[in-house]
Amino acid sequence: MxxxxxxxxxxxxxxxxxxxxxxxxxxxxxxxxxxxxxxxxxxxxxxxxxxxxxxxxxHIGESMLPQTSRALRRLGIEPLIQALPHVPKYGASFALGNETSLQDFEFRTGLIPEDSRTLSIERxxxxxxxxxxxxxxxxxxxxxxxxxxxxxxxxxxxxxxxxxxxxxxxxxxxxxxxxxxxxxxxxxxxxxxxxTLPDFKRVAFFNHFTGVARRPGVKGGYPLAVMCDEGWFWLIPLNEEKTSIGFVMNGRDAKRIPVDYPHALDWLIQKCPLVREQTREALSPETNRVTADFxxxxxxxxxxxxxxxxxxxxxxxxxxxxxxxxxxxxxxxxxxxxxxxxxxxxxxxxxxxxxxxxISSSSSAFFDLAHLYYRHAFRELFLAGTGPLQIHRAVISLLTGNVFPRPCWAIRWRVELFKLFVRLQPFFPLASRRPRFALLDAG
Ligand SMILES: Cc1cc2nc3c(=O)[nH]c(=O)nc-3n(C[C@H](O)[C@H](O)[C@H](O)COP(=O)(O)OP(=O)(O)OC[C@H]3O[C@@H](n4cnc5c(N)ncnc54)[C@H](O)[C@@H]3O)c2cc1C
Incomplete structure (x- = not known):
């Protein structure tokens, strides 16, 4: 050397x-x-x-993508990372905060066949x-x-x-x-x-918890995103004991939280039936961390x-x-x-x-989806878990990190079609309607 x-x-x-x-x-x-x-x-x-x-x-940023693992392999250090405490990640789950059912996405069902495993880990x-x-x-x-x-x-x-x-x-x-x-x-x-991007003035509250409920088997390792009108929770299992939980919301709504920012996460969790249930037995430090304008x-x-x-x-x-x-x-x-x-x-x-x-062609694929994610129509279509022309499989491939140097044509046209469906969904229901869940107005 x-x-x-x-x-x-x-x-x-x-x-x-x-x-x-x-x-x-x-x-x-x-x-x-x-x-x-x-x-x-x-x-x-x-x-x-x-x-x-x-x-x-x-540092925040604990959930990886299959493409992250491929990069670690290219750097020759994947075994060193695998030797650290971590949770294997084969997919991810999404849900609305007022529902009890989760929609699972497995990386191996993506349109482009490739490694389907990665991990979540403390940074x-x-x-x-x-x-x-x-x-x-x-x-x-x-x-x-x-x-x-x-x-x-x-x-x-x-x-x-x-x-x-x-x-x-x-x-x-x-x-x-x-x-x-x-x-x-x-x-x-x-x-x-x-x-700074004007539509994305966001705040995040987060903490590490112990004792958060997990499903048995590999799905217990799936990070869970729980969506509400004002934003979304992440629940990321990090190792046998710890789970990272956070809430991302826009800064305007954050001003309506009636407790100070270092105590906001617990307050938000209590407002969300699904996350409240998952954390019934959980423990965390008294105050949460906060980051904004990212x-x-x-x-x-x-x-x-x-x-x-x-x-x-x-x-x-x-x-x-x-x-x-x-x-x-x-x-x-x-x-x-x-x-x-x-x-x-x-x-x-x-x-x-x-x-x-x-950088611009790889990141813009992610950013387009991140923009859409905050629309209820996107959530209705996404949570349907399936769709025509293998569109969902293309979205999953994108979410494994298959965007370098840019997503391939088979992914691109399907994602464009998906974006069109998101625009149409409010007028012509292509997926079942789901009631919205406004966390700040919840009793
Ligand atoms: C709320 C939230 C949740 C996230 N969750 C995820 C996730 O689940 N998965 C994921 O992949 N990403 C996630 N991210 C993003 C992730 O945190 C970052 O994209 C990732 O850490 C970027 O790595 P980086 O090396 O570019 O920067 P960083 O990891 O931030 O590293 C930058 C380093 O530069 C140092 N530094 C800064 N200024 C100076 C200076 N003046 N002099 C010397 N050193 C300096 C810092 O100390 C730091 O160590 C999340 C981000 C946020 C805001």
């Missing part, structure tokens, strides 16, 4: 970065940054990952294993160092100023910046390209001196568990293009263009 002169113990790199110019500076050591560092180091690039926190640390150990793997492959890692600002951002000349916990600020230099700073959107802020896009996704990876590029909505998948896939693609351009196999402008296209 190639070792670089500055690769010492993690977090001891800081005092010695002085004169070196890195091939790639990577902002953030979450899944996207760690995967980029791992892949870059394997390709022989001198990579420095800068992470403000110290792993293991809590703290998952992210730590990824970052350790990057270091083991030869990437240098500085934890506990926050990137204070970008001093220079040009192709071949990038300078970052880091806040050091041990003393004065440090400047690090590199040829390119891979921005994997997540919701921090370092480059998006620097270039002022971060645009839907935005920072276009262009690449340009002179930078590539935006994972959440640093764009994030819309957690409904289809696409975040970590986008993080890993974008990291692999950005590093491949960067290595290709450095080796003269393509020009830099064409590498930037191809990357921008890759």
């Amino acid at each position: 190639k070792q670089h002169p500055l690769k010492t113990e993690r977090s001891q790199v800081s005092s010695s970065t002085g004169g070196i110019t890195w091939d790639v500076l990577i902002a953030g050591g979450g899944p996207a940054g760690a995967a980029a560092g791992l892949h870059a180091a394997r390709l022989g690039l001198k990579a420095l990952i800068i992470e403000k926190d110290r792993h293991p640390r809590f 703290a150990p998952f992210d730590k294993v990824l970052l350790n793997s990057a270091a083991a492959a030869g990437a240098s890692v500085m934890e506990g160092h926050r990137i204070r600002r970008i001093h220079r951002l040009e192709a071949g000349r990038v300078e970052l100023v880091l806040a050091s916990p041990e003393g004065p600020d440090i400047t690090v230099r590199g040829d390119h910046l891979l921005d994997a700073s997540g919701q921090g959107t370092l480059v998006g802020h620097h270039l002022r390209t971060r645009r 839907s935005y896009s920072c276009r262009p996704f690449a340009g002179p001196g930078f590539f935006l990876l994972g959440d640093a590029a764009t994030f819309i909505d957690p409904i289809f568990s696409t975040g970590v998948c986008m993080g890993l896939m974008s990291a692999l693609k950005a590093v491949d293009l960067l290595a290709g351009a450095r080796a003269g196999r393509c020009s830099w402008p064409s590498a930037y263009r191809e990357y921008d296209r890759y």
Whole structure:
């Protein structure tokens, strides 16, 4: 395995970065940054990952897609992840909050035959294993160092100023910046390209619970999405004891919750018959976590001196568990293009263009569905669980993460037809009508 002169113990790199110019500076050591560092180091690039926190640390984003597992396999670390406590995931369930029946979707019934297994897992150990793997492959890692600002951002000349916990600020230099700073959107802020999406002003309340009811067998591992007019709950089994529960809603409705945000989740659960029933015996910390305003896009996704990876590029909505998948896939693609351009196999402008296209065409397939998901008509059709022309199987394939570099034609035309059905459903019922469930108005 190639070792670089500055690769010492993690977090001891800081005092010695002085004169070196890195091939790639990577902002953030979450899944996207760690995967980029791992892949870059394997390709022989001198990579420095800068992470403000110290792993293991809590992070939201615990349910994976089959495509996420394929990316982990490509990175060569799937066995390390499988060795951590986790719950195998072969599908997902959806339901309305005022109903008792669940609609199950099995990945293996997707239109495109492929691996149908993935997992749900706590992010703290998952992210730590990824970052350790990057270091083991030869990437240098500085934890506990926050990137204070970008001093220079040009192709071949990038300078970052880091806040050091041990003393004065440090400047690090590199040829390119891979921005994997997540919701921090370092480059998006620097270039002022971060645009929040007006229809998606969302808030999420979440917590880890023990003692949540589960079904027997493999379906006990399915994440459950429970839908209400104002938003939706997730219930994600993480290991034998823990279940992650959260509620995503729009910010306007959140203002109508009569308790303070750190106590909102319990209040919301008590309002929803299905989730209340599942959590009858459950325990959780007294206060929940909160995050807001997580839907935005920072276009262009690449340009002179930078590539935006994972959440640093764009994030819309957690409904289809696409975040970590986008993080890993974008990291692999950005590093491949960067290595290709450095080796003269393509020009830099064409590498930037191809990357921008890759992110927009893969993510837009997810985002279109995420938009529709909040319509009751979508839910009526989706919960029907079946439909003509194998449309549901195409939607399932999309939800396994089969969107790279873009969904194939067999999926695309069916999903377009599905979108048309969603528009028609309010006028001509193509699937059975279901009563709406307004959680905030429930008794
Ligand atoms: C409510 C909610 C639920 C979600 N559920 C899921 C799910 O079930 N499945 C799923 O796949 N995704 C989910 N996501 C999305 C998922 O959390 C993210 O898409 C995923 O973590 C993106 O990975 P990343 O590496 O791009 O960013 P992150 O995981 O956020 O990593 C970014 C890293 O950069 C570091 N950083 C930030 N700024 C700086 C700085 N200035 N200097 C140094 N370091 C910095 C941070 O500390 C962090 O470690 C969810 C998101 C939300 C909001």
